């Protein structure tokens with residue numbers, strides 16, 4: 001089976017559509033989404049609706065959570081808070097209810113999925129060091145755990161020394177961000193796992209960045225949210 005793992009779409013429908021087009025051409029059977037479907041971008045309803053149609057599993061991200069628990073948006077940047085308020089008023093009740101129904105974590109036979117990390121996922125800790133990564137391996141039992149949240153794609157083996165995917169070791173894999181990459185590469189990022197050959201690939205997809213930026217400006221959202229898309233930061 002081939003599984004596509006997407007994360008951090010952040011209401012960027014241009015990036016999501018281009019990414020799904022590549023997924024559709026990649027002989028993929030299941031699509032898992034690691035959350036932060038909304039926040040920052042201009043098309044939250046379109047993104048949630050597309051995911052509801054296409055995903056096998058979706059978990060809740062901190063930006064999805066902030067739509068339901070307004071007080072948690074206080075941890076966001078100023079632009080993030082503004083976008084969160086805007087998204088709360090823009091979302092339909094049906095789509096808001098969908099975000100409210102999402103679990104924080106799903107464990108399948110093959111993998112564990114969580115937005116920020118499998119260890120206390122409700123605390124939304126950023127896995128940005130080997131010390132924090134090490135803690136995660138005690139919090140899942142499956143061969144691989146997929147995470148997002150930092151918007152930076154990474155592969156990390158359980159020995160904290162192996163950074164290319166392979167057999168005979170458990171892996172923590174950050175698939176990067178579809179809608180707001182922050183590793184200096186503005187192209188959409190997602191993960192592709194082949195469970196038969198046990199190969200994992202981080203894929204990058206060019207998309208209509210100008211269109212996504214234009215939509216952010218037209219929605220009256222902070223300019224910085226449009227600008228950063230061009231730089232991938």
Ligand code: ZN
Nearest residue numbers: 008036063149
């Ligand atoms: Zn995010």
